[in-house]
Amino acid sequence: MVLVVAAVLFFALPRGEFVGSRFSNKYHDLDCTWAKSMARENRIWFSDAADAEAADYLPCSECDPVESD
Numbered sequence: 001m002v003l004v005v006a007a008v009l010f011f012a013l014p015r016g017e018f019v020g021s022r023f024s025n026k027y028h029d030l031d032c033t034w035a036k037s038m039a040r041e042n043r044i045w046f047s048d049a050a051d052a053e054a055a056d057y058l059p060c061s062e063c064d065p066v067e068s069d
């Protein structure tokens, strides 16, 4: 039961500065068009650029999340 609640919170709540998709290797600013169009259940949150890149995600070339930090 605790695990179910944790899983729901993991996927439902904003958890950081940047967001990526489970189906790509790019991460975005929260106001990026791509971030907004992502299905909520497919979002992966990163607290910062180092966190995202540690997970093998790359900065989006459109919203340039590293520069806008």
Ligand SMILES: [Zn+2]
Residues within 6 Å of the ligand: 027, 028, 029, 032, 033, 034, 035, 060, 061, 062, 063, 064
């Ligand atoms: Zn983007």
